[in-house]
Amino acid sequence: MPIDDRELREFVAEATGAPxxxxxxxxxxxxxxxxTGISATGLVLGVGMHAPKARATGTATFVxxxxxxxxxxxxxxxxxxxxxxxxxxxxxPMIVAEELDARWADVRVEQSAIDEATFGRQVAGGSRSVPTxxxxxxxxGAAARAMLVAAAAExxxxxxxxxxxxxxxxxxxxxxQLSYFDLARDAARQPLPDxxxxxxxxxxxxxxxxxxxxxxxxxxxxxxxxxxxxxxxxPDTLFATYVKCPATGGKVARANLDQVKKLAGVVDxxxxxxxxxxxxxxxxxxxxxxxxxxxxxxxxALEVVWDESTAAKDSVTAAAARAQKLLDADGEEVIxxxxxxxxxxxxxxxxxxxxxxxxxxxxxxxxxxxxxxxxHDGRIELWAPTQTPARGIQNxxxxxxxxxxxxxxxxxxxxGGFGRRLxxxxxxxxxxxxxxxxxxxxxxxxxxxxxxxxxxxxxGFHALKAGLDPTGRLTAWRQRFVTFTTDGMNxxxxxxxxxTVFPGELPAAHHMSQTKLAWHTPCGAWRAPGSNAFAFxxxxxxxxxxxxxxxxxxxxxxxxxxxxxxxEPGNAWALNTERAARVIKFAADRAGWGRKMPAGRGLGLAFxxxxxxxxxxxxxxxxDANRKIVVHRVTVAAxxxxxxxxxxxxxxxxxxxxDGLSAMLAQQITFEAGRAQQSNFDQYPLLRMRxxxxxxxxxxxxxxxxxxxxxxxxxxxxxxxxxxxxAACGERIRALPIxxxxxxx
Amino acid sequence: xxxxxVNGVERVVEEVDPATPLxxxxxxxxxxxxxxxxxxxxxxxxxxxLVNDQPVxxxxxxxxxxxxxxxxxxxxxxxxxxxxxxxxEAWIAEDVAQxxxxxxxxxxxxxxxxxxxxxxxxxxxxxxxxxNICRCGTYQRIRKAIHRAAGGVS
Ligand code: FES
Ligand code: FES
Numbered sequence: 001m002p003i004d005d006r007e008l009r010e011f012v013a014e015a016t017g018a019p020x021x022x023x024x025x026x027x028x029x030x031x032x033x034x035x036t037g038i039s040a041t042g043l044v045l046g047v048g049m050h051a052p053k054a055r056a057t058g059t060a061t062f063v064x065x066x067x068x069x070x071x072x073x074x075x076x077x078x079x080x081x082x083x084x085x086x087x088x089x090x091x092x093p094m095i096v097a098e099e100l101d102a103r104w105a106d107v108r109v110e111q112s113a114i115d116e117a118t119f120g121r122q123v124a125g126g127s128r129s130v131p132t133x134x135x136x137x138x139x140x141g142a143a144a145r146a147m148l149v150a151a152a153a154e155x156x157x158x159x160x161x162x163x164x165x166x167x168x169x170x171x172x173x174x175x176x177q178l179s180y181f182d183l184a185r186d187a188a189r190q191p192l193p194d195x196x197x198x199x200x201x202x203x204x205x206x207x208x209x210x211x212x213x214x215x216x217x218x219x220x221x222x223x224x225x226x227x228x229x230x231x232x233x234x235p236d237t238l239f240a241t242y243v244k245c246p247a248t249g250g251k252v253a254r255a256n257l258d259q260v261k262k263l264a265g266v267v268d269x270x271x272x273x274x275x276x277x278x279x280x281x282x283x284x285x286x287x288x289x290x291x292x293x294x295x296x297x298x299x300x301a302l303e304v305v306w307d308e309s310t311a312a313k314d315s316v317t318a319a320a321a322r323a324q325k326l327l328d329a330d331g332e333e334v335i336x337x338x339x340x341x342x343x344x345x346x347x348x349x350x351x352x353x354x355x356x357x358x359x360x361x362x363x364x365x366x367x368x369x370x371x372x373x374x375x376h377d378g379r380i381e382l383w384a385p386t387q388t389p390a391r392g393i394q395n396x397x398x399x400x401x402x403x404x405x406x407x408x409x410x411x412x413x414x415x416g417g418f419g420r421r422l423x424x425x426x427x428x429x430x431x432x433x434x435x436x437x438x439x440x441x442x443x444x445x446x447x448x449x450x451x452x453x454x455x456x457x458x459x460g461f462h463a464l465k466a467g468l469d470p471t472g473r474l475t476a477w478r479q480r481f482v483t484f485t486t487d488g489m490n491x492x493x494x495x496x497x498x499x500t501v502f503p504g505e506l507p508a509a510h511h512m513s514q515t516k517l518a519w520h521t522p523c524g525a526w527r528a529p530g531s532n533a534f535a536f537x538x539x540x541x542x543x544x545x546x547x548x549x550x551x552x553x554x555x556x557x558x559x560x561x562x563x564x565x566x567x568e569p570g571n572a573w574a575l576n577t578e579r580a581a582r583v584i585k586f587a588a589d590r591a592g593w594g595r596k597m598p599a600g601r602g603l604g605l606a607f608x609x610x611x612x613x614x615x616x617x618x619x620x621x622x623x624d625a626n627r628k629i630v631v632h633r634v635t636v637a638a639x640x641x642x643x644x645x646x647x648x649x650x651x652x653x654x655x656x657x658x659d660g661l662s663a664m665l666a667q668q669i670t671f672e673a674g675r676a677q678q679s680n681f682d683q684y685p686l687l688r689m690r691x692x693x694x695x696x697x698x699x700x701x702x703x704x705x706x707x708x709x710x711x712x713x714x715x716x717x718x719x720x721x722x723x724x725x726x727a728a729c730g731e732r733i734r735a736l737p738i739x740x741x742x743x744x745x
Numbered sequence: 746x747x748x749x750x751v752n753g754v755e756r757v758v759e760e761v762d763p764a765t766p767l768x769x770x771x772x773x774x775x776x777x778x779x780x781x782x783x784x785x786x787x788x789x790x791x792x793x794x795l796v797n798d799q800p801v802x803x804x805x806x807x808x809x810x811x812x813x814x815x816x817x818x819x820x821x822x823x824x825x826x827x828x829x830x831x832x833x834e835a836w837i838a839e840d841v842a843q844x845x846x847x848x849x850x851x852x853x854x855x856x857x858x859x860x861x862x863x864x865x866x867x868x869x870x871x872x873x874x875x876x877n878i879c880r881c882g883t884y885q886r887i888r889k890a891i892h893r894a895a896g897g898v899s
Contacts, residue, residue, distance in 0.1 A: 084844055085842075085843035085844025085845070085846075085881050086843070087843070212840070213840075214837055214838070214840040215840055215842060215845075217842075217845065218836070218837045218840065218842060218845075219837060221836075221842045221845035221848050221849075222819075222822075222829070222832075222833040222836045222837060222842075222848060222849075222852060223779070223819065223820065223822070223823060223829070223833065224777070224778070224779015224780070224818065224819035224820045224822075224849050225779070226778045227845070228781075228845075228846060230778070230781070230782065231778040233776075233778075239773070264762065291769065291773040291774065292769045292772070292773050293762065293765040293766065293769040293770075293773070294762075296769075297762070364880060365844070365846075365880060366781075366783050366789065366791060366844070366846045366847050366878065366879075366880040366881075367781070367783070367844070367846045368782065368783070413844070413845070414844065415781070415844050415845070415846025415847075416843075416844045416846060416880050416881060417844075418880075444782075446785060447783065447784045447785055447786075647840040648840075651840065651843055651883065651886070652843075654882060654883070654885060654886070655843055655881045655882035655883060656882070657882065658879075658881075658882025658884060659880075659881075659882050662882070680784055680785075680786055680788065681783075681784050681786070681788040681789055681878065682786060682788055686789075686878045686880060687882070687884075688874075688875055688877075688878065688884075689870070689871055689874045689875065689877070689879075689884040689887065689888065690871035690872075690874075690875060692882065692884035692885060694885065695885060
């Protein structure tokens with residue numbers, strides 16, 4: 001039962017940097033501004049634009065776009081991408097507002113429809129929302145501004161180049177002002193600006209970007225208004241649960257459906273065979289009832305006998321034993337090779353040898369999956385907090401065997417994503433149940449469903465050996481990796497080793513290889529896929545090497561980066577060693593690197609480059625005799641280019657530190673007989689407030705275009721803390737979670 | 746049939762299993778969806794409401810038991826005229842939320858704390874907020890917002 005996770009792997013490949021995969025939304029030459037008419041609420045200045053669909057296709061398929069309009073006394077800017085806590089519902093409209101010179105208080109943000117042909121990539125993931133939309137959003141704002149300026153110029157009889165704009169007004173050299181709202185009607189009649197000829201602002205002229213702007217949904221959040229997937233309710237909806245085999249792929253042999261159907265409030269109970277795709281619909285039992293509690297109560301009375309002949313039999317203990325054997329030799333697949341690493345290791349004046357490993361982890365976004373669906377007249381409508389709405393449409397169409405145009409998805413806010421909502425099988429389950437029931441349904445997963453049927457971050461095993469010369473320089477690097485495959489061919493998403501895990505040019509003699517173990521339980525993208533684990537291994541081992549060489553960690557790390565340059569010339573999504581060195585030095589400096597620490601307390605540093613973001617972190621950690629640790633403070637220095645929303649950007653870094661710490665401390669999903677052995681927060685602890693460190697965030701703003709921040713601040717956290725634990729007590733941690741070695745908070 | 750006092754209003758709930766957790770009655774029957782489901786076992790705090798001013802996990806309290814008390818949910822935190830509670834103002838000013846899913850529960854735990862201790866210390870905050878998980882990691886902002894609201898209150 002191979003799992004087709006091609007989509008997820010592509011997603012991760014995209015997220016880890018091949019520039020050709022970055023579909024920057026770019027406005028084309030053909031564009032127009034038009035009066036779109038009188039709306040229900042007033043005159044609408046519509047900015048319609050034509051944009052090539054995707055640069056990679058090389059075709060000029062132009063379709064209309066609409067990011068903003070002026071309506072009554074609001075400047076309405078459409079938020080196009082899914083909001084799952086990464087802040088794009090605020091930050092993307094800010095980019096439009098900046099070039100428009102709109103006063104932020106005049107802006108109303110409206111969630112757009114799902115229409116990738118119009119808006120480009122509508123995905124929350126890979127820290128890509130900001131970078132892919134950056135150019136289009138700025139031009140959308142600038143084009144509208146140019147029209148408003150032209151309208152004012154006409155009214156005043158002055159040249160456009162004498163006018164300026166500010167706070168939703170065009171300003172005359174004599175100080176007179178005309179508001180955008182006054183000008184909207186005339187602006188709509190102005191000739192079209194050439195989108196490519198628009199002069200965009202220089203970063204130093206930004207008034208809004210880089211400032212602290214609270215989230216546009218804050219008021220609704222603090223007053224408890226319906227916002228999230230779980231909050232959506234259709235009139236006369238029924239409620240549903242879907243029970244799958246705890247071992248992925250098990251089929252329903254028998255179930256006591258007749259008994260269940262008799263229970264109070266139950267409307268129907270039935271078996272769905274599914275289509276065998278873990279990303280769509282696996283076999284299970286659906287129970288439909290008149291409220292959530294009736295559903296859950298009926299579920300407790302449900303008895304299913306599973307046919308597990310083709311189900312997952314995964315065991316982490318068996319996998320670990322096998323992996324340790326495999327690590328004794330080079331892996332079957334060579335990732336990167338140069339020189340003769342064995343010769344170089346033999347000639348080294350000193351070698352260091354270490355094995356690292358990390359557990360499977362679950363996403364545990366706080367809102368369990370929930371989706372409303374209504375199937376009628378051959379069409380289906382869904383209300384879903386997905387990170388990939390367009391893919392959700394495809395998945396649902398495939399599950400139901402209907403055309404994609406018969407599927408409509410409404411975007412709702414997601415209570416956390418972290419990569420879990422890139423996969424939409426819960427939408428497919430809701431769709432399949434809705435197709436069997438008259439009227440709308442709402443599928444509600446339990447926390448247990450969520451934790452036991454995840455697309456997990458796969459565990460992994462590494463054996464590293466490196467050589468140092470007499471001056472303490474790195475001369476040889478050998479890395480063997482045991483990972484997993486669910487399709488028998490490709491490593492699971494986030495489980496593919498690449499030479500970019502090394503911060504700089506690998507030594508002239510190196511050998512990196514991997515071997516894939518067969519695995520059946522689905523694996524997927526977890527915040528900063530790949531990087532979230534490789535950073536721990538590589539940045540911890542580099543610290544081990546610095547210690548063995550008797551050298552300062554910062555100095556040793558900077559030496560690996562080498563001369564200031566883009567590591568892959570021509571690829572602006574690759575590591576830039578100068579930007580890397582700056583954040584490392586900055587974080588070290590702010591954290592007081594090199595100062596004398598009290599006994600039992602130490603500083604640890606790590607750097608990682610991922611999702612085009614350069615981030616260094618220094619952790620200040622105490623360890624006591626009972627192996628209790630306290631993370632006092634984490635200093636974060638990040639270069640992600642221009643900061644869009646200072647508040648949102650800091651929040652992402654603060655959250656990444658907590659998330660990273662939460663995961664490394666005690667989180668692990670273990671599998672035996674194909675079953676996840678953890679099912680709720682009592683067995684899978686999340687960090688609580690009393691253990692949350694202070695976080696100092698520093699942005700080293702550069703004039704580079706902004707890159708996303710949902711992910712890159714997470715990977716350095718675990719190695720920074722582990723390196724600090726070593727500094728504090730001399731014990732090296734080589735397995736996550738650190739609970740395994742008896743460390744607790 | 747049961748009668749519940751929620752946000753100062755008596756609400757009649759027809760045909761309800763008395764063992765139903767308050768959480769689902771609030772969400773499914775009364776349409777008060779601010780109170781969230783996160784774990785159902787009292788471990789995450791997303792469902793926190795005030796029961797006679799005490800923070801209680803609504804997933805772990807039956808509606809029958811709840812009917813004897815006065816319940817306040819996040820929808821009842823602001824004044825009836827819409828004026829926000831100092832904590833709500835502080836949450837907006839500190840831009841606490843990321844996904845926002847945990848925040849109703851966080852606000853209710855904080856509200857119970859401020860009722861008891863108008864000027865809490867960091868330790869008071871740690872203790873009072875220990876039952877509330879924020880998966881997105883907004884803890885330091887929550888702390889700041891509580892201090893800000895306390896300052897405004899005193
Ligand atoms: S849902 Fe009640 S504590 Fe988690
Ligand atoms: S803001 Fe997302 S769980 Fe707290």
